[in-house]
Amino acid sequence: MLTTRPRGTADILPGQIENWQYIEGMAAQVCREYGYREIRTPIFEHTELFVRGVGDTTDIVEKEMYTFQDRGERSITLRPEGTASVVRAYLENKLYAGPQPVKVYYIGPMFRYDRPQAGRYRQFHQFGVEVFGAQQPTVDAEVMALAMDFYARLGLTNLELHINSLGCPTCRTTVRDKLQQYFQPMLGELCPNCQSRYDRNPLRILDCKSSRCTELALDAPTTADCLCSDCQAHFEQVQLYMQDLGIPYVLDKQLVRGLDYYTHTAFEIMAPGIGAQSSVGGGGRYNGLIEACGGPSTPGIGFALGLERILLALEKSGKLPQIQARPLVYLIAAGDRAVRSSFSLLARLRAAGIAADMDYQGRSLKAQMKYAGKLGVRYAVITGEDELQRGSVMLRDMNAGEQREIPVGEVINTLGNR
RNA sequence: GUGGAUGUAGCUCAGCUGGUUAGAGUACCAGAUUGUGGCUCUGGGGGUCGUGGGUUCAAAUCCCAUCAUCCACCCCA
Numbered sequence: 001m002l003t004t005r006p007r008g009t010a011d012i013l014p015g016q017i018e019n020w021q022y023i024e025g026m027a028a029q030v031c032r033e034y035g036y037r038e039i040r041t042p043i044f045e046h047t048e049l050f051v052r053g054v055g056d057t058t059d060i061v062e063k064e065m066y067t068f069q070d071r072g073e074r075s076i077t078l079r080p081e082g083t084a085s086v087v088r089a090y091l092e093n094k095l096y097a098g099p100q101p102v103k104v105y106y107i108g109p110m111f112r113y114d115r116p117q118a119g120r121y122r123q124f125h126q127f128g129v130e131v132f133g134a135q136q137p138t139v140d141a142e143v144m145a146l147a148m149d150f151y152a153r154l155g156l157t158n159l160e161l162h163i164n165s166l167g168c169p170t171c172r173t174t175v176r177d178k179l180q181q182y183f184q185p186m187l188g189e190l191c192p193n194c195q196s197r198y199d200r201n202p203l204r205i206l207d208c209k210s211s212r213c214t215e216l217a218l219d220a221p222t223t224a225d226c227l228c229s230d231c232q233a234h235f236e237q238v239q240l241y242m243q244d245l246g247i248p249y250v251l252d253k254q255l256v257r258g259l260d261y262y263t264h265t266a267f268e269i270m271a272p273g274i275g276a277q278s279s280v281g282g283g284g285r286y287n288g289l290i291e292a293c294g295g296p297s298t299p300g301i302g303f304a305l306g307l308e309r310i311l312l313a314l315e316k317s318g319k320l321p322q323i324q325a326r327p328l329v330y331l332i333a334a335g336d337r338a339v340r341s342s343f344s345l346l347a348r349l350r351a352a353g354i355a356a357d358m359d360y361q362g363r364s365l366k367a368q369m370k371y372a373g374k375l376g377v378r379y380a381v382i383t384g385e386d387e388l389q390r391g392s393v394m395l396r397d398m399n400a401g402e403q404r405e406i407p408v409g410e411v412i413n414t415l416g417n418r
Numbered sequence: 419g420u421g422g423a424u425g426u427a428g429c430u431c432a433g434c435u436g437g438u439u440a441g442a443g444u445a446c447c448a449g450a451u452u453g454u455g456g457c458u459c460u461g462g463g464g465g466u467c468g469u470g471g472g473u474u475c476a477a478a479u480c481c482c483a484u485c486a487u488c489c490a491c492c493c494c495a
Binding site (some may be wrong): 004005007011058059060063064081111112114115116117118119120121123124125126127128193212223256259271275277279281282304305306307308309310332334335365366367368369371372373374382384394396398401403 | 419420447448451452453454455456468473485486487488490491492493494495
């Protein structure tokens with residue numbers, strides 16, 4: 001166990017980290033262009049925040065949270081998602097008192113105690129955005145557009161955006177009643193899971209993957225059928241803006257989403273070919289959440305995208321760029337005197353902003369050359385007794401396999417111009 | 419939480435129905451080439467056979483448990 005990482009976690013090693021930096025950099029860039037600023041909240045919070053914020057009937061709260069007592073006997077939970085923390089920060093720091101809307105994004109680890117499988121981990125990473133204080137349908141469209149733009153810039157164009165409207169609390173009460181009426185005669189035929197959903201949250205029956213339930217739910221009333229006129233109008237406008245932006249989507253009346261706080265627009269993005277866990281992102285509007293957390297009545301909307309799954313999709317479609325962090329120059333020294341001279345040249349190169357490295361193992365010239373080849377550096381700067389006496393170095397172009405002797409004093413200038 | 423598959427060198431794997439000192443390829447290090455990488459050849463280091471227990475004269479091999487990984491259910495990113 002000493003040398004085994006906890007189940008469902010991963011080490012991200014040099015060679016892989018470049019991919020993460022690439023994705024995170026893209027997220028930061030897109031967000032900057034859309035006017036979203038970064039926010040960083042703690043990785044753990046008081047347990048009650050998630051119970052209240054995520055919903056106490058959700059699977060996340062019921063069985064997937066990493067909860068523990070700290071030394072002050074507070075109940076603490078490693079965040080299972082990002083929205084609750086951001087809402088808390090919005091309220092605690094009274095951001096509602098400043099100019100609205102507040103548009104923020106976050107990137108970081110989330111924790112859920114779940115059985116790991118392809119694309120599912122106990123510690124995973126999300127890139128998410130939240131907008132507080134704006135209820136116009138343009139914001140719904142912008143948030144979805146941002147997500148799709150982000151994917152597209154990474155080269156993921158074969159994704160499916162599913163959207164639906166869950167309506168306001170009034171609409172949800174209507175659907176709930178209608179669904180219970182609809183399913184009542186066939187209650188016995190539903191899977192055991194859905195039988196309990198019937199009372200607690202009949203909406204989720206629509207989302208069930210069991211083939212019999214899907215069949216039975218085929219003619220069931222959906223949220224979209226029960227929208228009040230305001231909600232209907234909002235949803236139609238959202239779709240209109242999406243069409244104006246030229247972003248294709250699938251109207252998916254079965255789409256429900258697992259977190260209790262969603263209202264109105266709900267959406268999910270699916271990637272083909274990355275396994276059973278095909279959802280690479282999802283989100284929606286949560287107009288009641290901020291109030292439920294003790295704040296002023298404030299509309300909110302956001303999404304969360306799973307970075308591990310995006311990485312999987314990029315690998316599958318061969319869209320990962322070949323990025324390799326490597327120094328430009330490797331200094332090679334034959335003999336003690338040459339080491340001394342190279343080592344100080346190394347410092348000067350670095351001071352000039354040129355990425356450089358050299359041998360620290362006392363290896364032979366040949367072995368140093370070999371290592372330089374493996375590092376994949378563009379240039380080798382070789383110093384031996386002969387060069388030392390002439391005050392020069394041998395500058396070797398590793399790709400071309402050619403070299404020429406230049407004065408030590410010209411190394412920085414010569415390499416600086418590459 | 420449920421089900422299935424798999425754990426042998428850093429990596430990919432061989433090791434037949436239990437039988438001496440557990441192998442290959444690759445990677446790593448060194449030499450061939452006493453001042454020059456990539457190709458080739460030679461040599462070297464490196465393995466508690468996931469872990470614990472059991473059966474047996476004898477276990478990498480058979481049995482049980484456990485841990486981990488992968489895949490699926492569930493759920494979600």
